[in-house]
Each structure stands twice: as structure tokens, then as C-alpha cells.
Amino acid sequence: MVTDVIPHEVDHLVRAALVGHPIERWLDxxxxxxxxxxxxKQHxxxxxxxxxxNVDIGQKT
Known part of the structure; x- marks a missing residue:
């Protein structure tokens, strides 16, 4: 599971370094x-x- 999270977290770091200022949390x-x-994603x-x-969560079929 940890290896599934690493790309997500690295993306935050790379984007922060490239942009140089905080961006909206929803976008990040x-x-x-x-x-x-x-x-x-399935988990x-x-x-x-x-x-x-009862909520549609966009599950793939």
C-alpha cells in the first residue's frame, strides 16, 4: 500500500517546487x-x- 501512495506524494513535492507558491488544495x-x-483507487x-x-462513487464496472 505504501508504494501506491509514493507517486501521489512525490507529485505534491514536484508541483510545489515548480510552482513556487501554494495552490488551491482541491487542485493539488x-x-x-x-x-x-x-x-x-479501488480501495x-x-x-x-x-x-x-447510497452515494455514487464512480466505481468502474
Whole structure:
């Protein structure tokens, strides 16, 4: 699981170094999620679904 998170966190560091100033959190997190593995994305979808089964979480079929 840790290896799934590393690209996400590295993306935060690289973006911060390139931009040089704080950016909106939603943008920073949104961009970083592009580097998450499908395994991690599915794990997070499962957690969200267990928390609230009635919400559409964009699960792939």
C-alpha cells in the first residue's frame, strides 16, 4: 500500500517546487490523484461505499 501512495506524494513535492507558491488544495489533490494506482483507487472507492452505500462513487464496472 505504501508504494501506491509514493507517486501521489512525490507529485505534491514536484508541483510545489515548480510552482513556487501554494495552490488551491482541491487542485493539488486532484492532480496528485492522477498518479495513484488503480489498486489504491479501488480501495478508496470500497471505503467510501462502505461509509455510504447510497452515494455514487464512480466505481468502474
Amino acid at each position: 489533490e486532484g492532480c496528485a490523484t492522477l498518479f495513484e494506482s488503480e489498486t489504491l 478508496l472507492r470500497n471505503i467510501a461505499h462502505r461509509a455510504n452505500p
